[in-house]
Amino acid sequence: MHEDFERCVRAVQSKDARFDGWFFTAVTSTGIYCRPSCPVVPPKPENMRFYPSSAAAQAAGFRACKRCRPDASPGSPEWNVRADVVARAMRLIADGVVDREGVSGLAARLGYSVRQLERQVRGELGAGPGAVARAQRASTARLLIETTDLAFGQIAFAAGFSSIRAFNDTVVRVFALSPTSLRQRAKSRAVSGGSGALSLRLPFRQPLCPDNVFGHLAATAVPGVEEWRDGAYRRTLRLPHGPGVVSLRPGPDHVGCVLWLSDLRDLSIAIARCRWLLDLDADPVAVDELLSRDEVLAPLVAKAPGRRVPRTVDPGEFAVRAVLGQQVSTAAARTHAARLVARYGQRVEDPGGGLTHLFPSPGELAGLDPDGLAMPVSRKNTLLGLVRALVDGDVELGVGVDWRSAKEALSALPGFGPWTVESIAMRALGDPDAFVASDLGIRLAAEQLGLPTGARALVERSRAWMPWRAYAVQYLWATGEHAINVLPSGDIVSEVG
Incomplete structure (x- = not known):
């Protein structure tokens, strides 16, 4: 759906929550990306870019909106309806297969080479399976930062990051806030x-x-x-x-x-x-x-x-x-x-x-x-x-x-x-x-x-x-x-x- 520019613009302008998770709106003038139902004033259409996944928006250099929290949108219904390899890959990524077995393990489960899988997933989602998994890790990290008092080192480990540095860098890049600032902004723990x-x-x-x-x-x-x-x-x-x-x-x-x-x-x-x-x-x-x-x-x-x-x-x-x-x-x-x-x-x-x-x-x-x-x-x-x-x-x-x-x-x-x-x-x-x-x-x-x-x-x-x-x-x-x-x-x- 993200390729239908006019339809996406109408969904954003009407703040239609039915399309949350179907696509993501990136705004070139602010450098952020949102869900279609974001409560802020809709940007000008010429400043809108549409992506099929939060991972693709992040890979293009956009940060998650602090108001609508697009990384927490309902998942795309496509992945639960379709039986093709990309949909199966997305279901397995959500179930943590990349974090446990790597992209090679995901490819082996699906009966594809890593190169074939990368090409198919990237062609449809605008990001490879590794990037999709990283976006999922970032969302998990934010959830733990905002709802627990766990030390950041524990959160980095729990969310699947290989190091504290990777955790810090990802949180800042995706949310434009440090882990400490994210926790301070949270209204409740x-x-x-x-x-x-x-x-x-x-x-x-x-x-x-x-x-x-x-x-x-x-x-x-x-x-x-x-x-x-x-x-x-x-x-x-x-x-x-x-x-x-x-x-x-x-x-x-x-x-x-x-x-x-x-x-x-x-x-x-x-x-x-x-x-x-x-x-x-x-x-x-x-x-x-x-x-x-x-x-x-x-x-x-x-x-x-x-x-x-x-x-x-x-x-x-x-x-x-x-x-x-x-x-x-x-x-x-x-x-x-x-x-x-x-x-x-x-x-x-x-x-x-x-x-x-x-x-x-x-x-x-x-x-x-x-x-x-x-x-x-x-x-x-x-x-x-x-x-x-x-x-x-x-x-x-x-x-x-x-x-x-x-x-x-x-x-x-x-x-x-x-x-x-x-x-x-x-x-x-x-x-x-x-x-x-x-x-x-x-x-x-x-x-x-x-x-x-x-x-x-x-x-x-x-x-x-x-x-x-x-x-x-x-x-x-x-x-x-x-x-x-x-x-x-x-x-x-x-x-x-």
Whole structure:
């Protein structure tokens, strides 16, 4: 979009927040760059330059605006919609792969040479993957500077800088302020929720319907791993450098996020996974506009616009839970998962609630005793086959995988039908066009709305909703009387029995 000069100018002049994250406006007369909705008086069009990423604006020598904080904009919805290599690379960079494995590690994961990857990413974003990762580190550093009392040396290490000098130079270049000045300018050092907690806001594009995403997560929460407490969804996180706990509370213009981390190096990764979990980088206007063209879905969209797809912070975890949920109720699936957690999950400390465990990793489930599972033999074999495939690498799940290849690998496993594969594609892989045509809730909704109830006919009918069929699922589910559609009024059971 950044190449459409006139459209970008109109968005800036109208201060349209819907375009935050889609592009960035640099002002040649001031040397700063902003988000489209920046509250300052819009510059003259001849002084505007548009960039597809904050990294590109920084690489061109522009500093981040102190008013609108463009580096904290919602992420571009493109990266969660597309399946090409640049989109996959962006999802992996957000998940910290460059910081942990370097650009060469990122390229290897994507099956490209470093030169090929650099060329493709730079061609679209105006900056290479290394620069994108540096921009992410700068944003993490500012967050820690402004919301904690940590020493700057600790912040530099936590944000991923190789030295204090690199940290200082980057902060000054990007924000035109020293770390000390940034901290002095901060209106508050929000440290809430207990010792060692980091409190921050996760922005999103309006509108957002919290009932569907938070209601779904709360209704399906696995005791010990997840809970709904005091109006917030809370869960444990398995992160590269150690466990963490997050509390997420819906608000009118942001999601309140409180993080307890065992290692601050995981901060940016934890934030990215929480945004992914809640689908906060979606473009609800574009989604709802297309779905509203269908006379059947239009009333559902008008009633509660802005539904998101509830995702996961751990694709392997969700795949296991999808198998446990085959042909059973939500309550039964939670019970099966809680038993796995109690027996195989790693115990954690929760300073702010009643969480007790991480969900067991595929490696921890490798020694799974099938005799201890109260389920049909066929489903036991399906679960064991999935665990083996994940451990052996025959199936790879994650934000950077190719959706089609992952779905093909899952479909080849015994016991994996369309419902399981599409559920994993929708919630673990983030495919916005995944469609669970055989789901009971979808069939009931189809019958109620006069849509075809047969899976094949419904898939054909759903082509009008492409490429947003995963969002159509959320609207169809909303026609039923199920706990996934409403925010809970009280706490849910959190401890493992």
